[in-house]
Amino acid sequence: MRSMLLPLLMLGAFALPACTTTADDGGGGTVASSSEATPAAEAAPADQGLASVASLVEQVNIPYEQFTLDNGLRVIVHEDRKAPVAAVSVWYNVGSKDEPAGKTGFAHLFEHLMFNGSENAPGDYFEPLKEIGATDFNGTTWFDRTNYFQTVPRPALERALFLESDRMGHLLGAVTQEKLTNQIGVVQNEKRQGDNEPFGLVEYAQLEALFPEGHPYHHSTIGSMADLDKASLADVKQWFRSRYGPNNAVLVIAGDVSAAEARPLVEKYFGDIPRGPVNNPARADVPTLSAAKSEVMHDRVANTRLYRNWAVPGLLSEDMVPLDVAAGILGGLASSRLDNELVRKDQTAVRVTASLQPFHRVSLFEVTADVKPGVDPDVVARRLDAILADYIANGPTEDEVQRMVTSDVAGRIRGLEQVGGFGGKAVALAEGTLYANDPEFYRKQLLAYARVTPEDVRKAMQKWLTRPVYALRVDPGERGAYEEAAASKGSAASQRPRYYRRPQAGEKPLAPLPFVAEDQSGGGATAQQPTAKRPLPPVGAIGNLDFPEVERATLSNGIPIVYARRTAVPVTRVTLEFNAGVAADPANALGTQSLMLELLTEGTTTRNSIQIAEEQERLGAGIGTGASLDRTVVGLDALTPNLGRSLDLLADVVRNPAFDPGEVERLRAQQLTRIAQELTQPGTIAARTLPAALYGTAHPYGRSPTGTGDPDVVRRLTRDDLIRFHQAWIRPDNLTIFAVGDVPLAELVPQLEARFGNWAAPASPKGTKTFAATPPAPRSRIILVDRPQSPQSLISAGYVLPVRGTEDLLLLTSANEVLGGDFLSRINMDLRETKGWSYGSSSSVSLREDLVPYVISAPVQADKTGPAIRELMSQISGFTGANGVTATELQRVINGNTRELAGQFETSGAVLSALRSNALYRRPDNYWETIADRYRGMTAAQLDQAARKVIDPKKIVWVVVGDAAKVRPQLTGLGLPVEVIKPAAATPPAAAPAQ
Known part of the structure; x- marks a missing residue:
C-alpha cells in the first residue's frame, strides 16, 4: 500500500501555466472565474474497454x-x-x-x-x-x-x-x-x-x-x-x-x-481586518549531501527497518510528478518492484514502502524495508540497493507507469466526493492557491499524471536519486536518552475543571437552535455572549436529514442486497459482509481467520498474487479484506466505468482462493511479524490485555480485536485449516451484499447476479458463533504492563456492561458523550484543556452485537499516570453520582447531533457504513432519518438514569502500559491492587534462506 504520511499534502506539482482570467471587480480587488475549457490529456491506449486515465481526468472539474x-x-x-x-x-x-x-x-x-x-x-x-x-x-x-x-x-x-x-x-x-x-x-x-x-x-x-x-x-x-x-x-x-x-x-x-x-x-x-506584514515563506534550496551517510539507531521495535532517503524538489518542480510515480512503482503499489522482489520472491522482508512526501520548497523521497526477523539485515540492505540501482538506471515499464497513474488518479477522484475535511475539494482549491497561486493546480497535476512517460520517470530518478543517499537502520534495542520537558506544563490539579459544573443560581443554559422541517423556512438566534463586541450571527433553521432511499433485492441463490444510490462521483462501493468476525475465530486457533483473509488477495485458482495486484491497479479498483469483532468483509471500491471487470476480480478472490502452500508460508511469516510488532506498540499491547481481563479468554470478545491471534497457533496452522475456515464462513448462505454507487439498482443487480447468483454453499456445515460464556465477575484492579523507556503511559480501562448492541442504547451513548465521548467531554476537557496532562482522552460505549463494554482511553505523560487515574475515577464517580448532566451539556448533545447529520453522511462510504451498522444492530432502514427527533426529546434525567443504571465505577479494570519504574510508585494510594506484568514475547518467524 502507498505510504500516506502527509494526509493534507495530497497534490503534487506542475510546470504548466495557470488558466484563469482576471478582471477588475469594481471594488478595489480582483475577481476570477475558472476556465470552462477542458485541457485534453494525451490518452493512453484503452485496455480492453477499460476507462483510460485521460477519460477519468476529463470527469474531474x-x-x-x-x-x-x-x-x-x-x-x-x-x-x-x-x-x-x-x-x-x-x-x-x-x-x-x-x-x-x-x-x-x-x-x-x-x-x-x-x-x-x-x-x-x-x-x-x-x-x-x-x-x-x-x-x-x-x-x-x-x-x-x-x-x-x-x-x-x-x-x-x-x-x-x-x-x-x-x-x-x-x-x-x-x-x-x-x-x-x-x-x-x-x-x-x-x-x-x-x-x-x-x-x-x-x-x-x-x-x-x-x-x-x-x-x-x-x-x-x-x-x-x-x-x-x-x-x-x-x-x-x-x-x-x-x-x-x-x-x-x-x-x-x-x-x-x-x-x-x-x-x-x-x-x-x-473585510475590516487590517492587513498584516507580508510573510514571505522561507526560501529553501534542495540540499545535497557531500557523501553518502549511514547511521544506526536502536529502538524498542520488533524488527530491523532500513531507510533510504533523499531530499528532492518541492511542489512547483516539473520533476515532482515523475518522482511520485517513481516512488509508487518502486514501493507504493501492491505489485511494486520491492514487494515483488523482497517480499514475494526473496521473502527477506515483510513490508516495504516507497513514497514521496511533498512540501512547498523541497520534498522527501523515502524507501523502507522491514527486515524479516532472523534474516541478516546486511543481506537485505545489499539486495535493496541493487534493486534501486537497476530501477534508477533502466526506469519503469509503460505498463507500470499506466498502473500507477490509474491507481493514483482513481484515488484522487474518490477523495473529491467531499467538499471539505482532510482531502476534499476545498483542500484542492486552497492548496493550489496557496502554493502555486492557482486554484486549478489540482487539474494541471492530474493532466501531468496522465501524460507522464517511463522516460520522464527515468530521467527524474537519474537526476535526483543518483545523489548521495542517507541510509538509516533501526535495530531492536534500548533507546537513547529522551529529551523531556523541564517540568510539567499543566495547570494545578486543583484548578476547577470546565464544562461540567452545575449551573449557578439564575444561570441560563445553552439555548437550543431553531428547527423546522425541510419544506419550511425560518430562523432564530442563540443567546449572544453578553460582553461580545461583535455579536454572534444568527443560525438559520436546519432541517431533518434526508438519508438516501434504501433499496433491496435478492439474488437467485438467496443472497440479499442492500443498496443506496449516490451520484456525486463515478464510483461504486460493494461490501460482501459475512456473519463471522474476530468472534468466529476458533477459541483454540486464534489467528486462523486473519491468515485466511490475507491469503484471499494473494492468489486464486486462475490468478497469482502479482496478477491480482496488477489487475486492481489497471482497473483503478481496490479490494480489501477485514474483520470487526462481529463481521468479516471483503470490499470493493471501483470506478463505475470499470465495474464489470472489477466485480469479476472480486468474485474470483472470494470464491476461488488457491491457498498456495508457498503463499501460506510467506503470509504466515508476515502475520507472526505483525504480532511481534503489536507487542511493541502501546495501543496494541493494551488491546491484547484489556479484553481478556474484561471478558475472560473463553468469551469470543475476550481476545485482541486486531485478530492476528496467538503466535503458537499461527505457527502451526495448515492449509487445510484455512480451507475449512473459508468453507465454514465465507459462503453465500452467510452473506449479505451492501453497496452504494451512482448506477440504478436495476443495473447493478444483473452484474451481481452474474458473479454471485450461481454460488452454491458447500456441503460442510455453516459456522456458528456462541456467546454462552459468561464474563468473569468484575474485579477492579490495575494491570501495569511494563514498557520501559516510555515517556507517556497509556491508560486503557473498562468493564462489561449488562447490555447488548442490539438494544436501543441511544440514551446511554448520548450520556457518555458528555462524560468522555466528545472533545468537549468532561474527561477530555479535564485531562487535556484544564491540566495539560494528555493530548486527548476519551471514553466510549463500544457497540458490538453481544455484550457491550465501557472503555476509557487516556494517554498521559508518565509522571502524571497515578494522578490521571485518580482524576478519571473522580470524573466517572461524579458523573454517575450527584454530578449528572447539566442543561448546557444536554443542549450541546442535542444541537450537535441533530445538526451534524447532513455532514455525517456526505460521502458514499459513510452511507455504506450506515447501511451495515443498521443491519448489525437490527435498526430500521429509516433509523437515521428519525434519530433527530429522538435527540430533541431527550432530558437530562433520562441521560443520567441511562448512565447510572449500567456504569459502575467500582467495577472498572485499569490497564496501564508504561514504564513500571516510573509509574508503579504513583499507583499507591489509589485503593486498588496492582499487578505488574511484562508484554508477551512473540518468537520471530523462521528466517528465509539468504539470497
Whole structure:
C-alpha cells in the first residue's frame, strides 16, 4: 500500500501555466472565474474497454469563483448542491519552516491557541462548532502552512465565517498566560504520544541528516521540548502579529452556496481586518549531501527497518510528478518492484514502502524495508540497493507507469466526493492557491499524471536519486536518552475543571437552535455572549436529514442486497459482509481467520498474487479484506466505468482462493511479524490485555480485536485449516451484499447476479458463533504492563456492561458523550484543556452485537499516570453520582447531533457504513432519518438514569502500559491492587534462506 504520511499534502506539482482570467471587480480587488475549457490529456491506449486515465481526468472539474478583498484575503467559492452543507477552510501561509532558531514548534503551538477562543467567542472553539453541528472540523500545521477547517450545515455558514474571522482579526485579547501554559503542556504530550511509538524518533534523525543546520526544514513541526518550555506570551503574540494577517491567508468556501451568496458574508466579517506584514515563506534550496551517510539507531521495535532517503524538489518542480510515480512503482503499489522482489520472491522482508512526501520548497523521497526477523539485515540492505540501482538506471515499464497513474488518479477522484475535511475539494482549491497561486493546480497535476512517460520517470530518478543517499537502520534495542520537558506544563490539579459544573443560581443554559422541517423556512438566534463586541450571527433553521432511499433485492441463490444510490462521483462501493468476525475465530486457533483473509488477495485458482495486484491497479479498483469483532468483509471500491471487470476480480478472490502452500508460508511469516510488532506498540499491547481481563479468554470478545491471534497457533496452522475456515464462513448462505454507487439498482443487480447468483454453499456445515460464556465477575484492579523507556503511559480501562448492541442504547451513548465521548467531554476537557496532562482522552460505549463494554482511553505523560487515574475515577464517580448532566451539556448533545447529520453522511462510504451498522444492530432502514427527533426529546434525567443504571465505577479494570519504574510508585494510594506484568514475547518467524 502507498505510504500516506502527509494526509493534507495530497497534490503534487506542475510546470504548466495557470488558466484563469482576471478582471477588475469594481471594488478595489480582483475577481476570477475558472476556465470552462477542458485541457485534453494525451490518452493512453484503452485496455480492453477499460476507462483510460485521460477519460477519468476529463470527469474531474471543480468550478469556482474567486475574489480578493481590499485587505488582501484571497477567497475561493465552489458551489456544490449535493448536500445542504458548506465547507469553510482557511489556509495561512505560515508553517514550521518559517520558525527562527530557538522558537521551534511555535506555528503548531499557535494552531492550538487559536482553538482556545477569541475576543468575541471566548472559550474553546469546539463549543460553538459542536453547537452548530460541524463535522470534519480540525486544524493542522505542517512545514509550509497552518489550516483550519470545518463542514457545517448551510444555515450555520454565517456563524462559521464569524468564528474564523474572529480568530483571524480578534484573537490576541483572548490569549492569556494560563492558556499558553496549558497548551504548551498539551503540545508536549502530543509530542510524547508520537515519540512513544516504535520508530517514533526516526523523523528527527532524518531531518537532521538531510538538511543542514539553519535550513528551514531542519527541525520537526512539533518542535523541541526546550523551545516549547521557553515560549513566552510576548513571543507567541508577536508570532501572530507578524504572520496571521488576511493578506497571508486563503479562504475557501465549498458546498451549498454560491459566490453571490458568500461574498457579502465574507466582506461583512473579514473585510475590516487590517492587513498584516507580508510573510514571505522561507526560501529553501534542495540540499545535497557531500557523501553518502549511514547511521544506526536502536529502538524498542520488533524488527530491523532500513531507510533510504533523499531530499528532492518541492511542489512547483516539473520533476515532482515523475518522482511520485517513481516512488509508487518502486514501493507504493501492491505489485511494486520491492514487494515483488523482497517480499514475494526473496521473502527477506515483510513490508516495504516507497513514497514521496511533498512540501512547498523541497520534498522527501523515502524507501523502507522491514527486515524479516532472523534474516541478516546486511543481506537485505545489499539486495535493496541493487534493486534501486537497476530501477534508477533502466526506469519503469509503460505498463507500470499506466498502473500507477490509474491507481493514483482513481484515488484522487474518490477523495473529491467531499467538499471539505482532510482531502476534499476545498483542500484542492486552497492548496493550489496557496502554493502555486492557482486554484486549478489540482487539474494541471492530474493532466501531468496522465501524460507522464517511463522516460520522464527515468530521467527524474537519474537526476535526483543518483545523489548521495542517507541510509538509516533501526535495530531492536534500548533507546537513547529522551529529551523531556523541564517540568510539567499543566495547570494545578486543583484548578476547577470546565464544562461540567452545575449551573449557578439564575444561570441560563445553552439555548437550543431553531428547527423546522425541510419544506419550511425560518430562523432564530442563540443567546449572544453578553460582553461580545461583535455579536454572534444568527443560525438559520436546519432541517431533518434526508438519508438516501434504501433499496433491496435478492439474488437467485438467496443472497440479499442492500443498496443506496449516490451520484456525486463515478464510483461504486460493494461490501460482501459475512456473519463471522474476530468472534468466529476458533477459541483454540486464534489467528486462523486473519491468515485466511490475507491469503484471499494473494492468489486464486486462475490468478497469482502479482496478477491480482496488477489487475486492481489497471482497473483503478481496490479490494480489501477485514474483520470487526462481529463481521468479516471483503470490499470493493471501483470506478463505475470499470465495474464489470472489477466485480469479476472480486468474485474470483472470494470464491476461488488457491491457498498456495508457498503463499501460506510467506503470509504466515508476515502475520507472526505483525504480532511481534503489536507487542511493541502501546495501543496494541493494551488491546491484547484489556479484553481478556474484561471478558475472560473463553468469551469470543475476550481476545485482541486486531485478530492476528496467538503466535503458537499461527505457527502451526495448515492449509487445510484455512480451507475449512473459508468453507465454514465465507459462503453465500452467510452473506449479505451492501453497496452504494451512482448506477440504478436495476443495473447493478444483473452484474451481481452474474458473479454471485450461481454460488452454491458447500456441503460442510455453516459456522456458528456462541456467546454462552459468561464474563468473569468484575474485579477492579490495575494491570501495569511494563514498557520501559516510555515517556507517556497509556491508560486503557473498562468493564462489561449488562447490555447488548442490539438494544436501543441511544440514551446511554448520548450520556457518555458528555462524560468522555466528545472533545468537549468532561474527561477530555479535564485531562487535556484544564491540566495539560494528555493530548486527548476519551471514553466510549463500544457497540458490538453481544455484550457491550465501557472503555476509557487516556494517554498521559508518565509522571502524571497515578494522578490521571485518580482524576478519571473522580470524573466517572461524579458523573454517575450527584454530578449528572447539566442543561448546557444536554443542549450541546442535542444541537450537535441533530445538526451534524447532513455532514455525517456526505460521502458514499459513510452511507455504506450506515447501511451495515443498521443491519448489525437490527435498526430500521429509516433509523437515521428519525434519530433527530429522538435527540430533541431527550432530558437530562433520562441521560443520567441511562448512565447510572449500567456504569459502575467500582467495577472498572485499569490497564496501564508504561514504564513500571516510573509509574508503579504513583499507583499507591489509589485503593486498588496492582499487578505488574511484562508484554508477551512473540518468537520471530523462521528466517528465509539468504539470497
